[in-house]
Amino acid sequence: MRKLALALGIAGLLAVLPSVASAGGQPTRAPLPDVDNSFDIPAGQACSFEVSGAPVVNNETVTTFPADASGAVRLIVTGTLREQITNVSTGKSIVANISGPATLINYPDGSQLANLHGRSEFVNPAGTDMELVTGHLVLYFSSTNQETVVSQTGTVEDVCAALS
Numbered sequence: 449m450r451k452l453a454l455a456l457g458i459a460g461l462l463a464v465l466p467s468v469a470s471a472g473g474q475p476t477r478a479p480l481p482d483v484d485n486s487f488d489i490p491a492g493q494a495c496s497f498e499v500s501g502a503p504v505v506n507n508e509t510v511t512t513f514p515a516d517a518s519g520a521v522r523l524i525v526t527g528t529l530r531e532q533i534t535n536v537s538t539g540k541s542i543v544a545n546i547s548g549p550a551t552l553i554n555y556p557d558g559s560q561l562a563n564l565h566g567r568s569e570f571v572n573p574a575g576t577d578m579e580l581v582t583g584h585l586v587l588y589f590s591s592t593n594q595e596t597v598v599s600q601t602g603t604v605e606d607v608c609a610a611l612s
Contacts, residue, residue, distance in 0.1 A: 473514045480508040485529060488536075494571045494578040495608035498536035501569070504543055505530040519556035525549060531569065533578075535611040542610055544569065544580050558591035561598075569607075573597065578607040 485508070488500045508527035515521050526549045534541035546569045553561040564570075564585040571578050573595040583602010589595055 475511050475513045477509050477511045480506070480510050480525065480527075480529075482506055485531060489571070489578075491537075493575050495535070495611065497538075497608075497611075499533060499578060499607070499611070500536055501531050501533045503529060504532050508547075521554045523552040523554065525552070533569070533607060533611065538611075540611050542607070544607075546580065555591075560589040562587040562589070580605040580607055 482503045485503045485506055486501060489495075489498065491498045506527075506529055508525055508529050511524045511526070513522045513524075528545075528547050530543055530545050530547075532541050532543050544567070546567050548564055548566050548568055550565070550568070551563045553563075555561075562585075564581070564587070565583075567580065567582050568585055569578070570581050570585060570587075581600065581602055581604055583600070585600050585602075586598040587595060588598050
């Protein structure tokens with residue numbers, strides 16, 4: 449499931465594929481592969497130019513807990529993620545430490561709540577900018593993948609400006 453797209457780095461994160469908790473009801477832990485932290489965003493959907501991202505250091509893991517009584521599944525993403533973010537047109541890039549951590553709740557209706565701490569990568573829901581957020585960011589994704597910023601505190605760096 450690639451619900452978070454760029455919220456994780458994003459957030460990596462950028463995206464999290466939940467693993468299945470063991471039949472014994474114990475949480476499982478698995479590495480987050482580079483493909484789940486890589487992206488390519490066409491021009492106009494985050495910056496005025498095409499942006500790509502790929503991990504240069506990825507030691508992230510996801511711990512998946514068994515579903516609770518309501519059917520919600522909690523995932524915790526920890527570890528180190530440093531990502532190279534590139535303006536595809538010019539080749540200009542930055543390397544960002546976006547290690548989080550993050551706690552995600554996947555609800556049975558397909559919606560998701562993402563609680564991001566530390567440093568994360570984020571594309572504004574309006575698709576008008578890409579940010580590196582240092583602080584606390586809470587995002588809600590509806591079952592139709594509509595993104596809402598629930599709360600955001602801390603500092604913000606404009607990735608598009610840094611790559612221009």
